[in-house]
Amino acid sequence: MINKNAAMGEGVFMIFRLVLVSVIAFTIFGISSIFYAYHIDVRDAEAVILTRQVSECLSPEGVLNLDVITEDSRKSILSYCGLSKERFYVGVEVLNSSGNVVAEFSQGDSGSGWVRKLTEGVGQYDPGYRTFEYPVLIGQGVSEIEGKIKMEVVVSHEF
Amino acid sequence: MGSFGKINSYVNIGKGFLLKMGKKAEVLNQVLVHIVLVGLIFAIFIFATAGRINGRDVKQQVLEKEIALLIDSAEAGMEFGIQKAMINGKINNIEIKEGKVFVTVENLGAYKGYPYFSKYSVSVRSEGNKFIISVR
Numbered sequence: 001m002i003n004k005n006a007a008m009g010e011g012v013f014m015i016f017r018l019v020l021v022s023v024i025a026f027t028i029f030g031i032s033s034i035f036y037a038y039h040i041d042v043r044d045a046e047a048v049i050l051t052r053q054v055s056e057c058l059s060p061e062g063v064l065n066l067d068v069i070t071e072d073s074r075k076s077i078l079s080y081c082g083l084s085k086e087r088f089y090v091g092v093e094v095l096n097s098s099g100n101v102v103a104e105f106s107q108g109d110s111g112s113g114w115v116r117k118l119t120e121g122v123g124q125y126d127p128g129y130r131t132f133e134y135p136v137l138i139g140q141g142v143s144e145i146e147g148k149i150k151m152e153v154v155v156s157h158e159f
Numbered sequence: 160m161g162s163f164g165k166i167n168s169y170v171n172i173g174k175g176f177l178l179k180m181g182k183k184a185e186v187l188n189q190v191l192v193h194i195v196l197v198g199l200i201f202a203i204f205i206f207a208t209a210g211r212i213n214g215r216d217v218k219q220q221v222l223e224k225e226i227a228l229l230i231d232s233a234e235a236g237m238e239f240g241i242q243k244a245m246i247n248g249k250i251n252n253i254e255i256k257e258g259k260v261f262v263t264v265e266n267l268g269a270y271k272g273y274p275y276f277s278k279y280s281v282s283v284r285s286e287g288n289k290f291i292i293s294v295r
Contacts, residue, residue, distance in 0.1 A: 010189065038217045084258060158273070
């Protein structure tokens, strides 16, 4: 005669074993998901490309004409250049030969630079960054003076 | 009477044998069900990890980012071709929408994409064994 209580106990024990096997399997899955997750960071490369695009936009052939860039455009330089403004901060300083600031352009969250200092070296939270300095001829009115452009580009998160 | 007693003892032996076999069959049944269920759990587990282990998502990430960088650095009028069968796996589809590149690699659907920031209009078309991306 089959003992019903024993059969029930066996069934309960089997469910317990299955739950245990499931827990072990999904724990391995979870750990492997973290272990195999691979992030390829191209934000530094994006910062380099963006620097080039903005410098080509501002000073094609090495001449920056300040008259064509309106006051409104100076605060939205990425839109002025027709580039996407999400994820980016661009700050540009135009300096004359004695090092005085002649004009400033920017767009994006200027706090990105500050965040960058905090998250520097923290894997995927470390934004892409590039600074670039190059000589230009600054045109204003009829005069042209020698100067330089200092540019800072921050590419923030990609999620 | 003697022969009847013999038959009776054979019947008893038969009953005992059946009872014994019945218990063994029950244990065998339980073990089989158990093995099948554990097998199912591991099949689900292996299926779920396979995508990660063969690195399709990494291949997808590489392709999306490479294409986005190519678009960003391209000038107007440029075109570039991407082979459908390549070292990074078989590319099923490339889509450009809402400023993002979506690549389907080895039937792994793209749901996230990677954004590009080019000021030009970008389109993609399939041509033979290549996808052609045009920047205009």
